[in-house]
Amino acid sequence: MSLLAIDGLAKRYGDSAVFEQVSLRVEAGEFVALLGESGVGKSTLLNAIAGLDTVDAGHVLLDGDDVTALPERALALLRRAKLGFVFQAFHVLPHLSVADNVALPLLLLGAPDPARVQSVLDAVGLGGLGERLPQQLSGGQLQRVAIARAVVHRPRLILADEPTGNLDPTTAERVMDVLAHEVKQQGTACLLVTHSTAAAARADRVLRLTPKGVQPAAA
Numbered sequence: 657m658s659l660l661a662i663d664g665l666a667k668r669y670g671d672s673a674v675f676e677q678v679s680l681r682v683e684a685g686e687f688v689a690l691l692g693e694s695g696v697g698k699s700t701l702l703n704a705i706a707g708l709d710t711v712d713a714g715h716v717l718l719d720g721d722d723v724t725a726l727p728e729r730a731l732a733l734l735r736r737a738k739l740g741f742v743f744q745a746f747h748v749l750p751h752l753s754v755a756d757n758v759a760l761p762l763l764l765l766g767a768p769d770p771a772r773v774q775s776v777l778d779a780v781g782l783g784g785l786g787e788r789l790p791q792q793l794s795g796g797q798l799q800r801v802a803i804a805r806a807v808v809h810r811p812r813l814i815l816a817d818e819p820t821g822n823l824d825p826t827t828a829e830r831v832m833d834v835l836a837h838e839v840k841q842q843g844t845a846c847l848l849v850t851h852s853t854a855a856a857a858r859a860d861r862v863l864r865l866t867p868k869g870v871q872p873a874a875a
């Protein structure tokens with residue numbers, strides 16, 4: 657059974673279809689990049705996979721659970737235990753320190769692990785900044801806090817929406833190293849939305865989202 661199995665997914669706003677017939681599989685330990693023109697629905701698709709947005713047809717099976725059918729409470733627990741999400745807008749909590757932001761997924765699971773928090777902060781190059789507040793960081797540093805928080809609890813699936821969008825090429829490479837490391841060492845699956853050819857080149861498979869579904873991207 658695939659870790660992520662999407663079949664016949666469709667999303668509309670009113671009469672206007674964003675996408676339809678989206679079907680795809682992502683296996684444990686697989687790193688998949690998703691390309692697509694601006695506005696085609698890549699962020700919408702990630703939100704639908706996480707159960708953060710409703711869909712109009714189709715199913716999303718995450719580790720055997722249908723996120724399109726689960727009640728909200730079960731969905732919240734599933735997200736907490738199995739998903740790491742790097743949002744375009746970071747969603748870092750402003751009143752918590754960098755280290756406490758990264759520690760949050762572990763606390764919510766009742767499994768605090770300061771050593772793991774420090775090791776993911778080191779991995780994204782923020783090892784010395786754990787005590788700072790988010791407002792004292794640059795955009796690229798905030799992006800890396802979001803990535804550290806998405807991987808710290810060793811989720812089964814990482815959904816990453818343009819995680820290198822704000823980063824210089826060297827830092828982007830470092831962030832991709834962190835994601836690739838989690839995929840290979842922890843057997844995590846990763847679905848990465850990106851416009852960056854350098855980031856897509858790190859993936860095991862590259863797909864393209866169009867209004868008519870998901871296809872392998874042309875080389």
Ligand SMILES: Nc1ncnc2c1ncn2[C@@H]1O[C@H](COP(=O)(O)OP(=O)(O)OP(=O)(O)O)[C@@H](O)[C@H]1O
Nearest residue numbers: 669670674692693694695696697698699700701744
């Ligand atoms: N609440 C809404 N009501 C109506 N249309 C919406 C709403 N939210 C998003 N859309 C539309 O849905 C489409 C998909 O948006 P989405 O953000 O998923 O695209 P994207 O592929 O991630 O784009 P980008 O690469 O620019 O981030 C867009 O055309 C957008 O205008």
